[in-house]
Amino acid sequence: MQLNFDKEIAGRSVSLKLGFVTDPLGSRRAYNDPAVALMRAAQSHGHEVFAIQTPSLSWRRPEPGHAGGVFGEVLQMxxxxxxxxxxxxxxxxxRPLRFLDAVLVCIDPPADAEFFTATWLLERAEADGLRVFNRPRALREHSEKIATAEFAQFTPTTLITRHLRQLREFIDSERDVILKPVDGGEKVRVFRVHRNDRNRNAIAEALTDDGRRTIIAQRxxxxxxxxxxRILLIAGKVVPWCLARIPRAGETRGSLAAGGTGVAQELSPRDREIAETLAPQxxxxxxxxxxxxxxxxYLTGINVSHPGGMVELRQQxxxxxxxxxxxxxxxxxxxT
Known part of the structure; x- marks a missing residue:
């Protein structure tokens, strides 16, 4: 199904050198990994595919005998x-990354110190003329959970804080809430807490590290x-299908990594309203x-570094x- 999203380039004679900045390749699960899907798509479009694993990203000042700039160990695949x-x-x-025509950033959460370092290095490569998708500055400035605060008209009742008294009051007022870190990997710690739960304070203290780490509380x-x-936006356009990740029995989390089942479905009118508002911005x-x-x-997250779901959407x-x-x-x- 194309839906005017893209046009095949008949008789393409010019190919691109496309680089993929990715976590170590041994961590990739090829059967549903979006980075692998993008690499395979690039190859099927006739382009050369290169992987740059994040631990190899480096920068050197230009000096006689050294071209300088951002470089890394580049694997042609x-x-x-x-x-x-x-x-x-x-x-x-x-080799320097500037030999590439474009780079796609495919780094898994969490957004830790090494994630930010990679964006700083890639921003230097961008300043030297390399096209980087998504833009490094935008990756840094969009916390996948906190970024929803900009679009509060679409979010559920939410509190972002590390203050334990505020959390206790929020749980009292909302009665049934979700507590989760502001950022995390695939198996992010998500807790459903009831107002009468005897462990509620212990859970809040553990998640905030006794008030030293900010978390999200949400109705x-x-x-x-x-x-x-999961609704995908591509170049400002809304993919007309989403992947509904349904939690397994006894689970609060719907993510596939937590055992959820992905089911492709067409967007609802509300889904479209949210997606079409955010996409151009x-x-x-x-x-x-x-x-x-x-x-x-309700909008609960904006994933910008490595959004999944595209493999399952194509299959279904x-x-x-x-x-x-x-x-x-x-x-x-x-x-084109």
Whole structure:
């Protein structure tokens, strides 16, 4: 299903050198990994694919005998359909990133010190003329949970704080709440806490490290039983399908990493309202690929570094989000 998102480039004679800044390749689960899906799409579009693993990102001042700038260990790859043996190494060498036509950042949460360091280094590469998607500054400035505060008209009742008394009062007033860190990886610690729960204060103290770490408290949304919806935005356009991640029995979390089941479904009118409001604003900031998290009628997250769901969407709906993303990059690079 194309839906005018992208056009095939018949007889393409010019290919791009596309780099993918990624966590160590050994951590990738190729069967549903968005970075792997994007690499495979790039190769199927006729482009050369290179991986730069984040631990190798470096910068050197230009000096006689050294070109300087941002460089890394660059792995040229040939992608394979086998999810257990999904790539072949064509070549590997340390070189400046500016030989690439564009770079896609595919780094998993959490946004820790090394994540920010990678964005600072990639911003230097961008200043030297390299196209980077999503833009490094935009990655830094959009905390995936706190960024929802900018669009408060779409969020559930929420408190962001590390102050324990405020948390206690919020739980008392809302009665049934979710507590979670402001950032985290796939298996983020999410707790559902009732006003009469005897462990409520202990949970808040543990999550905040006794008031030293900020967390999010949010009114519990029973619509989670119908799924935590992932809605993709590509180059300012809204993908017409979402992936509803439905929690398994006895779970509050809907993420696939926590055992949830992904079910593709068409967007509701409210989903479209949220997505179409955010899409053009986020694109202007340099966010080409974004994943929105929506529970029921409420926005709960804005994923900007490595939004998943595109593999499952293609399998169930036929919509090729990875291919649409590569087509968008081709347009930026002047191929269409």
């Amino acid at each position: 040939h992608l394979r359909p086998d999810d257990h043996d999904w790539y072949r190494e064509v070549a590997r060498e340390w 519990y949304l029973p619509e989670i039983d119908q799924g935590d919806k 986020l694109l202007k900031r340099g966010l080409l690929l974004v994943g929105l998290d929506v529970i029921g009628d 709906s036929g919509f090729d989000a990875a291919g649409a993303t590569i087509s968008a990059i081709e347009r930026v690079c002047g191929l």
